[in-house]
Amino acid sequence: MVQTIAVLDFGSQYTQVIARRIRECEVYSKIYHYTTTAEELKRDGVAGIILSGGPSSVFDKAAPIPDKALFDLGVPVLGICYGIQLMGKLLGGKVAKSKEREFGLGTLQIQKPGRLFYRLPKKLKVWNSHGDKITELPPGFDAIGTTDNSPYAVIEDRKRDFYGIQFHPEVFHTERGTDVIRNFLLRVCKVAQDWTTEDYIKQAVKKIRQTVGKSRVILGLSGGVDSSVAAALIHKAIKKQLTCVFVDNGLLRKGERESVEALYGKHFKIDLRVIDARQLFLRRLKGVEDPEKKRRIIGLTFIEVFEKSLKKIGHADFLAQGTLYPDVIESVAIGNNPASLIKSHHNVGGLPERMKLKLLEPLRELFKDEVRAVGAALGLPREVVWRQPFPGPGLGVRVLGDITKAKLDVLKEADAILMEEMKDSDWYWKVWQSFCVFLPVKSVGVIGDERNYAWVIAIRVVESIDAMTADWTKLPYDLLARISNRITNEVRDVSRVVLDISSKPPATIEWE
Structure with missing residues (x-):
């Protein structure tokens, strides 16, 4: 059985980063809401607990407080930032507001x-983010590290294996931070490094077989990373019991349907049903310009087509989805307050209840980079494993204004040129996303000696880690020139190519 390190989430922006750092050490981590009881943690058999940081102060009236009984479980505990202050308050020490708050880089001295x-070195550069500090140690604790503003920046109770650190070891800016986490895992918790891609695949295959039995599984295949890896993993486990449905909505990139048919139908020998719904989607979208309306139409039409296809396929008990761990984490976010609507997202959530199918989500314990590693181990090609994000509504949100087949054809040709040049130059694999946008404006150009009044294409290439923020990529001028020249010369109805140099925020990555 894989040992688990519990990360209690107190609302820190770095909670997922802590969990990722643990997994990078080949140890399984799971994020829990701070209200999780000690009894629940005990039932899960956690081998150690990390209290994340958070935006609150222990002096706030509504400060998030965990079940104090977790300190009686007999497992090691590491408190980070807000976590060390909680330990100080709950275990009998004293905490006070700092006269001089510490934010950003500081120097940690290890005694x-x-x-x-x-x-580790006796002096380290660390990343601080706190306004409170411990002023009196809880009984049983010793101070083993200091910063300029805190004599108790690192504390330990060696007997109970309780540790508190005032800085964030999980962030890139902290020197040797991952080594601090690794020491906690291996030298304090004494867990085994048994969270590897190969081990995960073996466990996942076994679990899928036990869950599904002899039942049939349906999966909506998009060709993206998540659904592709889910399909390959489930197929490895149950072979012919899996049926994949690929809906061609006419909003796909050039050649996408053909590549999906070749890879999954012919190479992996998966039972693949391709539904041609191009005319239906275009008919429903005719004259619609509002991006939110377009998204809703595309989403609802997809569900309708998907449901009809299942009736033709026959009885199934499970619906498989490529849900990832960050999606699961969001459902237990602090306060459960949804962010302001930026744009709706298209997925197949809502299908299970209507169709009375059980959910099968084999990737729900994985982060994106772990999914890619699983895909590579299962034999998926690089183009699939490292495919850039593609919106659920497809090119429907990259044709600004109303959508027609003619506009989609122009965008597909321009986008195909961009993809070819990005891959040939190796830049495709270095950026987060690169794509073309069809602008609903015309511009005068010249082809030969003739005046050409045609459409404008925008190029969007961004760098990001998690899509929460993004910056435009400074591609080489010769590559940009080659892309622009090819599009204006090879795509008859384009007279001009422009470059989007907006960052997120204030812009979003997609235009709609």
């Missing part, structure tokens, strides 16, 4: 390395 700083 006693102990297990947490084993084989």
Whole structure:
């Protein structure tokens, strides 16, 4: 059985980063809401607990407070930032507001390395983000590290294996931060490094077989990373019991349907049903310009087509989805307050209840990079495993204004040229996303000696880590020139190519 390190989430922007750092050490981590009881953690058999940081102060009236009984479970506990202050308050120490708050880089001096700083330098650059600090140690604790503003920046209770650190070891800016986390895992919690891609695949295949039995599984295949890896993993487990449905809505990139048929139908020998719904989608979208209306129409039409296809396929008990761990985490976010609507997202959530199917989500424990590693291990090609994000509504939100087949054809040709040049130059694999946008304006150009009044294409290429923020990519001028020249010369109805140099925020990555 894989050992679990519990990360209690107190609303820190870095909670997922902590979980990822643990997994990078080949140890399984799971994020829990801070209200999770000690009894629940005990039932899950956690081998250690990390209290994340958070935006609150322990002095706030509504400060998030965990079940104090977690300190009686007999497992190691590491408190980070807000977590160390909680430990100070709950275990009998004293916490006060700092006269001089510490934000950003600082210097940590280690007086006693102990297990947490084993084989690490006595002086480290660390990332701070706090306005409170411990002023009196809880009984049983010793101070082993200081910063300019805090004599108790690192504390330990060696007997109970309780540790508190005032800085964030999980962020890139902290020197040797991952080593601090690794020491906590291996030297304090003494867990095995048994979270590897190969081990995960073996466990997932076994679990899928036990869950599904002899039942049939349906999966809506989009050709994206998540659904592709889910399909390959489930197929490895149950072979012919899996049927994949691929809906061609006419909003796909050039050649996408053919590549999906070749890879999954012919190479992996998966039972693949391709539904040609291009005319239906275009008919429903005719004259619609509002991006939110377009998204809703595309989403509802997809559900309608998907449901009809299942009736033709026959009885099935499970609907498979490529849900990832970050999607699961969002459902237990602090306060459960949804963010302001930026744009609706198209997925197949809502299908299970209507269709009375059980959900099968084999990737729900994985982060995106782990999904890519699983896909590579299962033999999926690089083009699929490292495919850039593609919106659920497809080119429907990259044709600004109303959608017609003629406009889609122009965009597909321009986008195909961009993809070819990005891959040939190796830039495709270096950026987060690259795509073309069809602008509903015409511009005068010249082809030979003739005046050409034609459409404008915008190029959008961005760098990002998680799509929460993004910056435009500074592509080489010769590559940009080659892309522009090819599009204006090879796509008859385009007279001009422009470059989007907006960052997120204030802009979004997609235009609609």
